[in-house]
Amino acid sequence: MTEQETSRLSEARRICDTLLEPNAERVDRSGQVPRENLEALAAAGLADGTFGSDAFRRAFVELLCAACGTTYFILTQHLGSCGQIASSSNTALRERFLAEMIMGKHYVGVGFGHLRRPQPMLRATPVPGGWLLSGVAPWVTGWPTLSATIYGAHLPDGRHIYLYVPAREDKHQQVSTPLPLCAMGATETVEATLTDLFVPTSDWVRDGSPEQLAASDTANLCSNVAPMLGVTRGSIALLRQLATKKPFPVLSQAADALQTELEQCRERCFTLSGSDKSAPEWREHALQARTWAIELGVRAAHTGVAAASGGANSLDHPAQRRMREAMFYTLFQQTSEILQGTVTRLARLS
């Protein structure tokens, strides 16, 4: 990491320790997007999705997820959108929005996870001057904070298209009330229904295809594990706190063992991420590494619950929040391959 990255990471750690983590249970229960957290991160230059190396981004996500899953999950949509707009060949779109986006003054969400589903959910029909979007985007996170959303849709020929759409409710774009969720309820995630919504060619972000999406999912098989590593890290910190209050040596032994496993899992995932993806055994190894991170995150959170006893079941306790967040990271960016790999591992089928 560069000096600038190290310094931004220290600032992120300070914000996590003083603002995000101390308020995480309150935020989780509030049902509302924690705007003060997003503002503090943006003021420190941390809403800039175009900044930093892969190593910096992974470390940043791990810190956020150890502190407050809600804040991470809202911010991550925006960081992804910054990357999409920054790399778009639509330079006019970039010039219109990117500068405000990276300052955290113009939040852009995403609605394209549904492109992985077997049946098209959202269709884009070419018309003079642009496209008409119709259908349902089942998940759009952070709606009240959004100035716009990048929707992914199917074209009539089966290819994908990604379009920038202002976050305005009218007869063409309607959103549900925030979905009642077991975890991440404060992200105010909604379902958006689009009906003949006209998107001008000036708001085109990029083209894509099912093959490109599948290839990117494969390439990222064991890259997107930082949330699981973060929840593990948070659970280890909780175990260490509990070890100072309860007379059971097993608590610090568990923290030490999980810390060693966390380091091994991180090393394995990131070494594989940077290695030759065309090697015949790479895909199987990468899937194993991904499911290891998933299983580790849930197991570490469950260890925190066991160590915290009955108090863990209080909605004010970090142990239960981490357990629910670990459950959520099990599903986030899930593909059919990850679904099957996770079930195989958890049910000990191989």
Ligand SMILES: Cc1cc2nc3c(=O)[nH]c(=O)nc-3n(C[C@H](O)[C@H](O)[C@H](O)COP(=O)(O)OP(=O)(O)OC[C@H]3O[C@@H](n4cnc5c(N)ncnc54)[C@H](O)[C@@H]3O)c2cc1C
């Ligand atoms: C709280 C929450 C917020 C989210 N926010 C966003 C957001 O802001 N933006 C966004 O784009 N996404 C968002 N997502 C989507 C998230 O990334 C998805 O959960 C993830 O991609 C899994 O998809 P799914 O839940 O739609 O599950 P599924 O539809 O079950 O898909 C999971 C995998 O299984 C495969 N599959 C499922 N059923 C079948 C079948 N019958 N035949 C063959 N294959 C099948 C799918 O193709 C896919 O690969 C959010 C999800 C949650 C839970």
